[in-house]
Amino acid sequence: MTLREGKINRTYIVEDVTLEDKLMVRLQALGMIPGTQVEIINQKSNDSLMIKVRGTRFAIGRQIADGVNVQEMR
Amino acid sequence: MAKVQDAPIRVGFIGNPNCGKTTLFNAITGAKLKVANWPGVTVEKVEGSTVYHDQEMKLIDLPGIYSLTSYTMEEIVSRNCILSDEVDVVVNVVDASCMERNLYLTMQLVELGKPIVVALNMMDVVEERGMEIDLHRLPEMLGDVPVVPVSARKRTGLDTLMHAVVHHFREREEQRENVISYSDDIEQQIAEMETALTAEHPDWGRTRWYAIKLLEHDGEVLKQVSPSIAGLATESLEKEIIQEKYAYIEEVIQDTLLNREEKAMRTERIDRWLTHRIWGLPIFLGIMLLVFALTFLVGDFLKGYFEQAVEALSGWVTDGLLYIHAADWIISLVADGIIAGVGGILTFLPNIFILFLALAVLEDSGYMARVAYVMDGIMSRLGMSGKAFLPMILGFGCSVPAIMATRALEREKDRRKLMMVIPFMSCSARVPVYVLFAGIFFGRYAFLVSFSMYVLGLAIAILVAKIVTVIQKSSDNTPLLIELPEYKSPNARTIAIYVWEKIKDYLTKAGTVIFVASIILWFILNFGISGKVDDVSLSFGSMIGKWLVPVMAPAGLGMWQVVVALISGLSAKEVVVSSFAVLYGVSNINSDAGMTQLSQMLAAQNFGMLNAYCLMLFVLLYTPCIATIATIRSESHSWKFTGKVLLLQLLIAWLAATIVFQIGSLF
Numbered sequence: 001m002t003l004r005e006g007k008i009n010r011t012y013i014v015e016d017v018t019l020e021d022k023l024m025v026r027l028q029a030l031g032m033i034p035g036t037q038v039e040i041i042n043q044k045s046n047d048s049l050m051i052k053v054r055g056t057r058f059a060i061g062r063q064i065a066d067g068v069n070v071q072e073m074r
Numbered sequence: 075m076a077k078v079q080d081a082p083i084r085v086g087f088i089g090n091p092n093c094g095k096t097t098l099f100n101a102i103t104g105a106k107l108k109v110a111n112w113p114g115v116t117v118e119k120v121e122g123s124t125v126y127h128d129q130e131m132k133l134i135d136l137p138g139i140y141s142l143t144s145y146t147m148e149e150i151v152s153r154n155c156i157l158s159d160e161v162d163v164v165v166n167v168v169d170a171s172c173m174e175r176n177l178y179l180t181m182q183l184v185e186l187g188k189p190i191v192v193a194l195n196m197m198d199v200v201e202e203r204g205m206e207i208d209l210h211r212l213p214e215m216l217g218d219v220p221v222v223p224v225s226a227r228k229r230t231g232l233d234t235l236m237h238a239v240v241h242h243f244r245e246r247e248e249q250r251e252n253v254i255s256y257s258d259d260i261e262q263q264i265a266e267m268e269t270a271l272t273a274e275h276p277d278w279g280r281t282r283w284y285a286i287k288l289l290e291h292d293g294e295v296l297k298q299v300s301p302s303i304a305g306l307a308t309e310s311l312e313k314e315i316i317q318e319k320y321a322y323i324e325e326v327i328q329d330t331l332l333n334r335e336e337k338a339m340r341t342e343r344i345d346r347w348l349t350h351r352i353w354g355l356p357i358f359l360g361i362m363l364l365v366f367a368l369t370f371l372v373g374d375f376l377k378g379y380f381e382q383a384v385e386a387l388s389g390w391v392t393d394g395l396l397y398i399h400a401a402d403w404i405i406s407l408v409a410d411g412i413i414a415g416v417g418g419i420l421t422f423l424p425n426i427f428i429l430f431l432a433l434a435v436l437e438d439s440g441y442m443a444r445v446a447y448v449m450d451g452i453m454s455r456l457g458m459s460g461k462a463f464l465p466m467i468l469g470f471g472c473s474v475p476a477i478m479a480t481r482a483l484e485r486e487k488d489r490r491k492l493m494m495v496i497p498f499m500s501c502s503a504r505v506p507v508y509v510l511f512a513g514i515f516f517g518r519y520a521f522l523v524s525f526s527m528y529v530l531g532l533a534i535a536i537l538v539a540k541i542v543t544v545i546q547k548s549s550d551n552t553p554l555l556i557e558l559p560e561y562k563s564p565n566a567r568t569i570a571i572y573v574w575e576k577i578k579d580y581l582t583k584a585g586t587v588i589f590v591a592s593i594i595l596w597f598i599l600n601f602g603i604s605g606k607v608d609d610v611s612l613s614f615g616s617m618i619g620k621w622l623v624p625v626m627a628p629a630g631l632g633m634w635q636v637v638v639a640l641i642s643g644l645s646a647k648e649v650v651v652s653s654f655a656v657l658y659g660v661s662n663i664n665s666d667a668g669m670t671q672l673s674q675m676l677a678a679q680n681f682g683m684l685n686a687y688c689l690m691l692f693v694l695l696y697t698p699c700i701a702t703i704a705t706i707r708s709e710s711h712s713w714k715f716t717g718k719v720l721l722l723q724l725l726i727a728w729l730a731a732t733i734v735f736q737i738g739s740l741f
Contacts, residue, residue, distance in 0.1 A: 022145055023552075023553070023555075024313075025143060025145065025312060025313075025316075026140070026145060026555065027555075028312075028313065028316045028317075029140050029141035029143065029178060029316065030140055030175060030178075031174065031175055031178065031320055033313075033316060033317050033320055034317070036320075041342060041345065042345060042346070042349050042350075042351075043351065044351045044354075044450075044451065047450055047451040047454070048447055048450040048451070048460065048554050050345065050349060050447060050558065053175075054172075054174040054175050055171075055172050055173075055174055055175065056172045056175050056557060057341070057345075057557070057558040057559075058555065058556065058557055058558060059443070059444075059446060059447035059450070059460070059554055059555075059556050059558055060553065060554060060555055061450060061454065061459060061460075061553030061554035061555065062553070063553035064553045064554075064555060
């Protein structure tokens with residue numbers, strides 16, 4: 001599943017990130033790499049979402065959320 | 075290398091966006107740079123200086139960056155500055171409350187091999203949350219980099235930090251470059267690359283850093299090396315290198331951060347509402363409504379005191395001039411020109427003060443970055459990300475910093491689109507125009523009429539952006555990616571600095587641009603082809619104005635005085651008001667008496683409610699002030715673009731005012 005399909009207040013683990021190079025590297029620099037935990041804090045119906053990665057909150061657009069493959073953490 | 079005894083130590087401040095770099099820089103240098111609680115406030119490097127125990131120091135505040143790659147303008151500026159000889163010691167400001175992410179930049183700096191000192195900022199926040207950082211283990215794991223805990227807001231640890239910088243500089247300790255050992259495969263490639271680099275560029279130094287950057291396929295570094303070396307880096311190892319850095323950082327965090335349980339629930343609770351999927355937008359609009367209501371309603375309440383002061387001053391000065399038997403023309407210049415113009419503008423100070431106070435609180439609270447999130451949906455339909463909305467909000471204060479803030483956007487196309495529409499955002503210089511004309515013509519609906527200007531300005535900005543997007547077919551927008559800082563209660567000192575700087579700007583403007591404009595205006599109204607004229611209709615001013623009257627008549631602004639006021643308003647939009655004061659000879663234009671006097675004179679020219687509305691609309695939309703024009707020119711590096719923007723704005727203003735006037739005249 002992708003991060004976009006995730007639900008609010010749940011935590012996911014990043015499997016891989018497939019985005020255009022420049023964007024991918026920026027996300028990686030922020031620590032969004034395979035194995036990283038991502039919590040969805042807030043979500044808008046069809047737009048951006050708010051996530052927490054390594055203790056920092058970010059707002060990301062849906063194009064980014066589409067490119068992050070995740071697995072739900074149990 | 076021998077140390078020059080008195081040469082200042084040059085210290086570069088670097089860190090993630092919003093880590094408190096600028097606050098620390100201000101605390102040390104006594105500078106008053108703008109600080110706000112959203113990422114991307116510092117867009118260019120700023121220098122300051124301080125003296126620590128007879129050692130002079132030159133400090134450079136660099137834009138906040140997340141990594142030392144070369145993907146954004148800020149990253150390139152900061153990186154080149156540190157790499158060059160401009161900087162002797164690097165102070166890496168680390169937000170201790172988000173250490174995990176901040177250390178990524180630190181690890182890159184360590185690899186660079188330049189002397190660095192880590193300033194562990196926001197230690198107060200860490201303690202508040204009950205966390206602890208092992209300050210012995212941390213420096214060890216960072217390759218013996220000095221780590222100094224500080225609090226920029228509470229101004230603690232500053233001396234220790236400066237001591238560490240001086241000590242580190244004098245010892246000239248080179249930083250250990252291989253703090254992180256990568257996997258065998260990567261290490262082997264680094265070693266091969268280093269050998270090749272040393273052979274080809276023996277004078278470069280820091281070969282490990284260059285080798286790593288080459289393996290990451292860094293665009294800037296690849297350009298500097300010969301094709302044979304570039305060819306060695308067959309595939310980019312960037313992803314692997316980043317992953318291994320983070321793996322090491324996780325180890326560091328494991329070993330040094332105790333009691334990691336997060337207590338940062340407050341921010342999340344606030345965000346449930348402020349960024350709610352449905353309520354987020356109405357709440358934002360409500361907050362802006364509140365800001366402008368405060369500006370106009372509370373500001374008006376306070377302005378009475380200012381009017382009395384201006385009135386008294388005007389009386390004293392005129393009496394004084396009469397007493398010393400000054401020539402009539404001097405008295406006229408001072409009373410009708412300078413005091414009417416400059417004095418009139420000063421009475422709007424309460425409105426300006428409250429507007430900037432409200433904006434400062436918004437910026438310092440951490441809400442600004444959320445607005446990017448809330449507006450992202452609307453902005454993406456305009457082919458921009460929500461981040462592009464931040465410069466637009468700044469435009470409610472002043473277009474100049476707003477246009478400079480567009481640097482936070484990556485694509486030049488987006489920057490230009492924003493530069494084109496930011497002047498439509500109603501800045502503080504329009505406030506006096508609204509206060510005066512809405513006050514005269516709309517009585518108790520004055521605030522609503524003024525507020526409609528803000529809404530119209532925003533709507534036209536959005537519309538123009540949309541049209542440009544459609545014409546350019548540039549809908550492949552960069553997606554939103556912005557850090558959302560913690561909410562915090564606004565800091566009195568930060569806000570005081572912010573508001574005072576704005577008030578100072580306003581006063582400076584009154585003393586310079588508005589002062590000069592008032593004098594020039596007085597001259598062109600009192601002199602004509604035949605020299606000094608008593609009949610104003612023979613003056614230069616009237617000649618110029620009458621020439622353009624036919625053009626402005628369809629917009630309901632076909633009076634030569636109005637035309638002259640609008641032309642002088644190009645120097646600064648407040649000048650429209652001061653010009654009205656000079657043109658109609660009203661001494662205290664913002665007082666009840668002044669307003670009555672002006673409205674009677676305007677009524678005699680058939681200038682009514684509709685004309686007033688068209689005037690406000692025209693002032694909102696037409697060509698911005700000289701300072702804004704100059705900023706658009708310097709940020710776009712193009713006169714052609716600047717010229718096009720100006721013409722477009724003039725055209726839109728004329729069209730909007732004409733449409734409103736023609737339709738309004740039907741009723």
